[in-house]
Amino acid sequence: MQLDPAICSSARLARDRRFDGRFFTAVKTTGIFCRPICPARPPLEHNVTYFATAAEAANAGFRPCLRCRPDSAPGSPAWGLVSTTVQRALKLMRSEREAQSVEVLAMRLGVSSRYLRRLFGEHLGVSPLAVWQAERALFAFRLLRDTELPIADIAFEAGFNSLRRFNGVFKQIYQRTPSEVRRERAAGGVAGARGSRIRLYLDYRPPLDWSQLLAFLGARVLAGVEQVEGEVYQRSIALDQFRGVLRVTHQAEKSRLVVEVQGEGAGAALYLVNQRLRRLFDLDADTEEISAVLSRDPMLEKQLALSPGLRLPGAWDPFEYAIRAILGQQISVAAATTIAGRIVARYGESFVDDAGDEHWLFPTAQRLEGADFSDLGLTRARARTLREFVAATLEGRVNFAEPELDDWCRQITALPGIGDWTAHYIAMRGLSMPDAFPASDLGILQALGSGAEKAKPKQALARAENWRPWRAYGALLLWQSLKSGD
Template sequence: MLSDDDAYAVLRSRDGRFDGRFFVAVVTTGIFCRPSCPAALPKRENVRFFRSSAAAMGAGFRACKRCRPDTAPGSPEWNVRADVTGRAMQLIADGLVDREGVTGLAAKLGYSERQLRRQLIADLGAGPQALARAQRAANARTLLETTSLPAGEIAFAAGFSTIRQFNDTLRQVYSTTPTSLRGSRPAAHRPPGVIHLRLTYRPPLDLRHLFEYLAARSIPGLEEAGPDFYRRALNLPHGLGLATLRPGPSYVSCELRLADLKDLPPAVRRCRHLLDLDADPRDITDHLTRDPLLAPAVVATPGRRVPGHVDPAEMAIRALVNDETTAGRALLAHLIHACGTPVPPEPGPPPFLADGVTHAFPRMDVLVNADAPAPANALARALAAGVVHLGPEADRDQAERGLLALPGMSREAVARIRLRALGDPDVFLPTDPAVERGLSHLGLTAEDSQRWRPWRSYAMQHLAT
């Protein structure tokens, strides 16, 4: 966290790159904002700073209706930090507290509820229930604004346990009612079952490079992609989903079709992770450009992000069979059509099926006995049995040790799993052909990559052009 004086300097500059890193509350208005909010600059003595929107809400402040701090990008800390707070934030964003409660969250992380609450309050100024409540409020606002569902259904889909809790939270957080949040947009223009979102990020962002990367590795039936879109089926906690991502003017346009609206939080988190939308390119660029040999490549390709993945288990299987190769993608296509979950034409209106997307990736318990290479069966067995954990709760080093103990698992495959499934910002693949070419072109060697820690994953994106 910045010092209060430094944070006020950021507020004065309206620097949007700090949105989500901290929140600004004004005691004279009772409102909290992003640092980039265009409202009049408050006096220094009237300002308080918070590490999370939940902490600001807990202190009695309401969300600004102008800058909508509840839709700010996530703090880039949660991508980098592998400690309990970072993993807890990922799990809360995935909706785990709504599904399993604080008890389930603490169990996933291997902590007692008291230890976890103490740690989160120390780091974020709010406990797990308050953080989950802020998530529910944002979910409810999204569903009210983008669907025509009755408010009662939205309350439970957003994660609230009672209608009264739903109404009270919206009144406290947004100082308004569900009806007012819904606005005047005709219900006929809100197709049932379809949610349209704007996923924010810190610029710059090279979406074309991301979409081209995903298109080059797309598996027929599971996903389709082009230079300006990406679409795929999702396995979510309560059922299937279909996500379509496109570039917007200053955001990523996200269309979600969900079999169960309770899956909104995990669907959004996974799409954000896929495109690495919570990264802070300023910190990364500042570090990498200190190397005079690498700096020209970084400057020439601004906004490069590390492609993530929507399903860590799927990414592990893909890395094991090597979806970078034609043979690997052919094997994956066979497994998807033979063992994957068919995407039904109509789990609910409107039609769910999209051109080219017919199946979700096979579940791990199904892949255990699939007609696949023995190492893939063994990996699926370890993931299904919980011997290896790759979800948001996973410790990266522990996951690596578990993966390397499995038959047929190479260090390069594990590195790719750390890179894309676990979001490790400091992975380097010196034997990757594109990286080798980039190093050679710049007159660099693999040993030079040590200078780029802890951002070697991003350095590779600038090398592999």
């Protein structure tokens, strides 16, 4: 990942938010690394060096700046430029709270541990362990500054099962102990969220079309589970033993989302909440790179001008979304959402929050084992497909753990009643695969057609070949063009 020093220099001197998270500036004279938007006086050019990721800077011996807080920087789009295997490894590392050994990680990816270490060295310049430690220490710093969770709880939530190990890694990166950071926060008068309601901040690189994201999700809200009111998104969640509700609002002036997690033991779910919401709202999208590729197509260029800050709406849980996608085959969004609501009412789990309000959780594969789905308004063939999908998930024949697009499509279409459209649509939204493309979608064919004549799937695939690796965003723009009348 080569950085252009001239571009980095111009961006940091201008404190350009568009470059936040794209690179980090390390100052040789102070041993500190900063975000491009750091409010401190800019150092002289001959005293700085640039790194593509916070993990690289920390691994090189620089400590994070306490003013601009690299822990709050948007996710690095540099990860998207590395090999597919490294991308899958990074996603697997972030999908679970606890650390995985390189050997286990390599086995899940189907490669040798030696090969995986070599890939990380070639593409990122650091080992898998160094990436994990840097990212978890940065996340722990955020919790130390923004919440009043006990330090032992923060260590556990950041993935460290040993408080001694957590203190050692944290001090190595920040050159401070967690207790010192907590005392500094108290001396500075920083108030942290406490009790059963904890607040997280999710930064992003602007622009972000929050209203359009909510409009898309709002048309598909699942009664009892999700809610969109005005500019607020809310849903019930279950992570391990935690049951609670999260509420997401937008602070456009600070380029961040504000997340309130409510429920007893909320601190034990924060790392996964952070990761899942970043994917749900596509906060780490490299919008400039995506626009640069898609704007080569005149039709998409016109739609991009109407949709600054385009994001690909994801899903909270891949299994939940796959069920909903299967329900949506050959019926309207509204009808599929209604049937999904019936599944929640019959097989879901309910709980009551601190205010006495009832919430529902989408049923897991385990709760749906043995369900027949026959009297929910489904055809017998669709009910059979759902049963087969649930069984395949429980047996491990369907793997949600970041498979490659082609592998995913092969395994899911092997099930009866699931075709290419469903496979790509689940990949696109349920798994956040940016190059998924449901070429047979009627909306896509209509948007690419001429007059009343729809395009053919082969024609759609041929045209979308020039949109790689961002075909999913191209599909989203085509759907939006139908609504805008263009």
